[in-house]
Amino acid sequence: MPTTQPNVHENINSLFLPPPYQPSSSSIVLNQFQNGPQPFVISGIFTNGQPIQGNIQTVDPIVGTKSRSFTTEAKTLGAMQITIGLFHFGLGIVLGLLCINYLNVMTFWSLAFFTGYPFWGGLSFIITGALSVAAINQPNLCLIRGSLGMNIMSAIFVFFGVIFLLIDEGINGTYQQDFWAVLSGRGISALLAIFSVVEFIINCITVHLAKQAIRTSEL
Known part of the structure; x- marks a missing residue:
């Protein structure tokens, strides 16, 4: 219907x-x-x-392959290494002046100064920091590898340098030595030891960052 x-x-x-x-x-x-x-x-x-x-x-595939941690931190760490190297040079000169005897009076005796640690150690720190800064300004795998190798070498130098500085603290302080020379020498040796430990920590951090950057670039 x-x-x-x-x-x-x-x-x-x-x-x-x-x-x-x-x-x-x-x-x-x-x-x-x-x-x-x-x-x-x-x-x-x-x-x-x-x-x-x-x-x-x-x-962005280009940004994803960059190691941001190395580029942002290694430059600051490199500048700190250069500064520590310059401090080593300056304190090493003062330490050498304290080792000079005058008027047949025994002054501070420094194994670190006689082995030249403040100078070759400071030079290695400056070169290491310069390589880290150069690896940031001109990104190059060879510069990063060079920075890695120099940081390892600087860490080895720090190990021996701290031993020399600890010996300086132990062998000085006899009654035949000048009191103020020993006091000043111990203070400078302590400062060099502190800067050396800071340099060792920076070396370890930079080595870790450089390894990450090399591993990222090889992927």
């Missing part, structure tokens, strides 16, 4: 006719991934007909 409601046939046909095609959000994202100029890192869950639950981030 014909019905008086004209919308009944339209509602019945809409139940059996397929809905118009609508591209899913996952196919849109895949088309953008194929045609886009930059790669994407997509985190989330793909569901047909449902929006993506997650974030889409753009990754």
Whole structure:
């Protein structure tokens, strides 16, 4: 029987006719991934007909391969190494002046000065810091390897230098020596020992950063 409601046939046909095609959000994202100029890192869950639950981030492959820790920290550490090397030179000269005898009076006797540790140790610290700064200004794998090797060598120099300075603290202080010369010499030896320990810590940190930079560049 014909019905008086004209919308009944339209509602019945809409139940059996397929809905118009609508591209899913996952196919849109895949088309953008194929045609886009930059790669994407997509985190989330793909569901047909449902929006993506997650974030889409753009990754720069050039920036991702750089060792940011080495470039940001090694320059400061290199400047500190150069400063410590200059302090070694200055304190070594003062320590040498305290070792000079006058009026047949025994003054401070320094094994560290006679072995030349304040000078060859300070020179190695300056060269090590300069290599670290040069590796930042001109990024080069050879400079980073050179900085790594010099930091290891400087750490070895510090080991022997601290031993010499501790010997200086122990062998001085007899009644035949000048009191003020011994007191000043011990103070300078203590300062050199403190700077040497700081240099050793900087060496260890720079070696770790240089190894990370070399490992990152070889990937």
